[in-house]
Amino acid sequence: MDRPERFPLRVGLGPGGEFDLIRRLVGADEAAWPGVEVGPGDDAAVLEGGWVLSTDLSIEDVHFRRSWLSDREVGYRAASAALSDLAAMAAEPVGILLSLAMPEHDVDIVEVQAGAREAVTATGGAVLGGDLSRSPGLLVVDVVALGRTARPLLRAGALAGDDLWVTGVLGASAAAVTLWSHEREPDAALREAFARPHARVSEARFLADGGGVHALIDLSDGLAGDAGHLGAAGGVRIVLEAGLVPVAEAAARALGPEEAASLALHGGEDYELLLAARPGSVDVEAFDARFGLPIRRVGRVEEGSGVWIEERGTVRRLQRGGFSHVGTDRR
């Protein structure tokens, strides 16, 4: 499954051919812009006045198949993915701009909009506008997410000695895609993880308010890939402890523990939060009591670089820090 990747610029990036292309793309744009406090390279831009802005494309047959999702779920999912970028900055959603390009074949665009509206109203925001267009064959949804925060949490800021935490469980969304790709039907839990992901907006603000969180990112590229972004942005080494990574039970049931564990690391589109925090600063019980969602320590931050995994007493570098959807054979 392919995922869009923000053009990162000011912060470091994990390895990968796609990221090289992105670097080339934005290389000429390194500059300061009046009123822009955080530019390209983080999950969203931050503007003077605490406005937070992100954009997210969802394209049929790249990000979803219409045979997998109802029209309402297409809208819900696209909006959640964009809103997750606001969560990644610990910002409060104000609303979205929804752009839709409709294919000739039957799409109930009112349902798509209703799904997007449901996702954004669940986070306290509204549909603020957008574009409507024809598409010659594919449903295209672009969601611009707009939020506010007095204190954005960035990808950069992780310190050696920090603990690394993840909300929720991982791998369920990627497991659903894997099953569909093999003509198998995912169970309700896996399907829901893909079709109706929740942007962890309240969770992120709760964590930010608690203090001690040094760096935050949402999991769209997979734990390994996003840990790579966090590490590169902070100039630190990330060590994931394999036994601690919370693998979705439903994924393990459907695909076996090994494949599920791999999807938890590399699958992506979990839209959970990954954070680096001062040891002792995350109140696990208060978080669970408030949200009914686990938050787990999955590793640690050290001096150095790269993403490493500790498994059965040995630490090895993860060969693949990121997930490339552009493909290595393209250019």
Add this chain to the structure above:
Amino acid sequence: MDRPERFPLRVGLGPGGEFDLIRRLVGADEAAWPGVEVGPGDDAAVLEGGWVLSTDLSIEDVHFRRSWLSDREVGYRAASAALSDLAAMAAEPVGILLSLAMPEHDVDIVEVQAGAREAVTATGGAVLGGDLSRSPGLLVVDVVALGRTARPLLRAGALAGDDLWVTGVLGASAAAVTLWSHEREPDAALREAFARPHARVSEARFLADGGGVHALIDLSDGLAGDAGHLGAAGGVRIVLEAGLVPVAEAAARALGPEEAASLALHGGEDYELLLAARPGSVDVEAFDARFGLPIRRVGRVEEGSGVWIEERGTVRRLQRGGFSHVGTDRR
């Protein structure tokens, strides 16, 4: 040629099946949002602090064909179309977020980005970020335009007695599309109008600074359609004076005066400005001296509703106030 249409909500709209669909789409979203000063229905949203925000989708084979444009022009044109929404609010561009979905066939994405960058830097802005994705078949470009203004000029505000003005000449872009559609090659002037439209950002700010402009919109749907939006937003009737509409000479040369005049009215994608202003308030000579671009009075604002055209002494209602790209047979 099809054009995207912003979801209009708070202001009135010209007639047309597409606009009915849009009304249905956004009907449930009528609300006030904290920090949002101008919501859906205008060319762009205006946020507290004077931030202006718009989004614009460009899709291969809907908004352009790759056989018509170089990759650089695809980027330039998409960015200009989005920046034109900032011009329509008399806002100063800060930058764009550029989202690209690349088809499998060969697109030089660096060129697309370079074109978009050229368009935005020409207006004083920068590329602030974006998304990169794969596309299964079509090049998709979404541009989020971000600007600022202390005093946005809205679609609403035209007063009976105002003069109606248009910058530049009209119909050239639509003439290029018409020629291409008939396997004819447009000349350099027509081609340029389609491939490298200029967002009239400086022109709009000059006009706003001059005072006397009551309502402003950019011409994306065609003079008749956008005049309909302006009239509906202001609760007034628009009378276009056919003899005054500035038809692009190159369009008349290529297609004859009658078709060129029709394209000037209905063709769209001129990205010029349409404004309603207090009589005597537009300094034509100063505008021309500053920009080397004509600004012409094309009609007047009266009490009533609808778009009317005065031709050879008679005034008739324009049957088609807007341009529908969704089609009447869809729903």
